Amino acid sequence: MRGALARMRAPVTADRLDPFVEPSLCVARLTARENPGEREPAAGPR
Numbered sequence: 842m843r844g845a846l847a848r849m850r851a852p853v854t855a856d857r858l859d860p861f862v863e864p865s866l867c868v869a870r871l872t873a874r875e876n877p878g879e880r881e882p883a884a885g886p887r
Contacts, residue, residue: 842855842858842869843855851874852873852874853871853872853873853874854871854872854874855869855870855871856870856871856872857869857870858870
């Protein structure tokens with residue numbers, strides 16, 4: 842998700858993903874970026 846947002850130069854960054862909050866629902870926690878035109882550094886494995 843972080844890589845896709847960075848490639849799209851989205852004005853948000855993914856802070857957290859809560860998988861399977863419900864059987865067919867995952868929730869992404871997003872935050873507005875301070876400099877939306879800049880690319881976010883590639884995220885390493887978590």
